Amino acid sequence: MATPSPPPHTFPRSWDDLIGHQQIRAAIGSAIAKRRLGGSLLFVGPPGVGKTATALLLAQTVLCRRNPSSSMRPCGECSDCAQVRAATHPDLIQVSKPPDKTLIPLEVLIGPVEARLQEGFCHDVHLRPMQGERKVAILHDADFLNEEGANCLLKTLEEPPSNAIIILIGTSEQRQLPTIRSRCQTMRFTSPTGDAGRDLLRHHLSRLSEADVPPPAVSDAVLDEAIELAAGDLQVAARLASGQSSEIRGKLLAQLSSPVPDPVLVARCIHSHLDSLSKKEASLRRAGLRDLCSIAVQHYRGELRGAARQGQFHGEAARRLDRTLRVFREIDRSANLNALIDCYAADLSLAVTADRGDIG
The missing domain is CATH 3.40.50.300 (P-loop containing nucleotide triphosphate hydrolases)
Incomplete structure (x- = not known):
């Protein structure tokens, strides 16, 4: 074989x-x-x-x-x-x-x-x-x-x-x-920073573009923000910098910033973005969910840093961060996306880590 x-x-x-x-x-x-x-x-x-x-x-x-x-x-x-x-x-x-x-x-x-x-x-x-x-x-x-x-x-x-x-x-x-x-x-291996990081990200952007279409011009500030949002994952950063997830970012952050995110609106927001990428292509939909989770990870990390500067611990943000990180592992293990999104949205609302065994 x-x-x-x-x-x-x-x-x-x-x-x-x-x-x-x-x-x-x-x-x-x-x-x-x-x-x-x-x-x-x-x-x-x-x-x-x-x-x-x-x-x-x-x-x-x-x-x-x-x-x-x-x-x-x-x-x-x-x-x-x-x-x-x-x-x-x-x-x-x-x-x-x-x-x-x-x-x-x-x-x-x-x-x-x-x-x-x-x-x-x-x-x-x-x-x-x-x-x-x-x-x-x-x-x-x-x-x-x-x-x-x-x-x-x-x-x-x-x-x-x-x-x-x-x-x-x-x-x-x-x-x-x-x-x-x-x-x-x-x-x-760590993600290059500064000029080297931007050069590598521009290389990934050129690979996303069609063969006869030059990659769009992207400012250094946008590249740096994409790398930070993606926490060093250059494949996610390239999609963020290309604008594939920029429109949905504001809507998602509006829900994540709420003391109690509405699970229906969170799930609707995610499903809407994935449907805009593809109705059937599983790989594109999984990539899109990764992008949104990268945005959520950075949001909750920001909340934890803000609380730490005031000498406090934001327990709900920590649990929501942990739950978001589990989504990446569930994506890797080909969990059913519809069920995963609905569970994730509900767990964010409840601020629970939702440890469900080995899959998480």
Whole structure:
């Protein structure tokens, strides 16, 4: 069974084009030069911050046979570099969570039941390289490994083949099992700030625009506000900066600012925004809900900061913030959006965290 891989990813053509993360670049370069780059790496950080771009640049650096990897200068012209950029290199393994699944299936990692350990990510990592001397294996969406799936990886991560580099990509260390974290060298990515943050956000805005339509001109102030609202999630920040959620923001904040938000009006506000994005496309509707929750998170954080400055604790704001953060996890687990929105609106009104077990 062929393991599902993500579509080709547009990433910088060289390390010089990578926006931000100079320290991570320097650490990788030093580790390669000293032959101390770990065989199992864990990249964590907010979505859109550059983890995948860095992983693919590392793959291109290692697999390019024209320039030595220690130079950190993949040529970008040889067949190896071209195949990495097209996601067709036989020594580059990429797997991710299928879009119709809430978790990474076991068969992606260790093959189907009838061919256990004869196919899948763990099996492919141990095969000899087909073109060069190294292999690079990237597991996207590491946040969506359940305990059984993570356990399947443990032996491979603890004793990776000497000719392979394994990279797991997730959003935070806390979402990875301790057994995974202990077997990987962790590299933490943060959202660039200042000019670098704006440049990266403009890059995301250009990807949102159609191929023949230039991205709209956006002021630095709008970009900075979008990054703050999105709490470093550059994918959400790009949608906020593009204006996709600006019209609904005022209506939502009017309800969130009320001592007792009206659950009917909150739900109606959210449903109206999601319907304006798409009636049926689930991915667009989930993205829209993420945007609105990012606005709510910053609103409640602001209320908590304001209360703290007066030496007080705003318990209701804290519980509403916690409930909003749970929505992100419920979105990731493909909860029914209509039910999720209605429950969320009711819980905001009651100012309860609504801990309903593992889903939250």
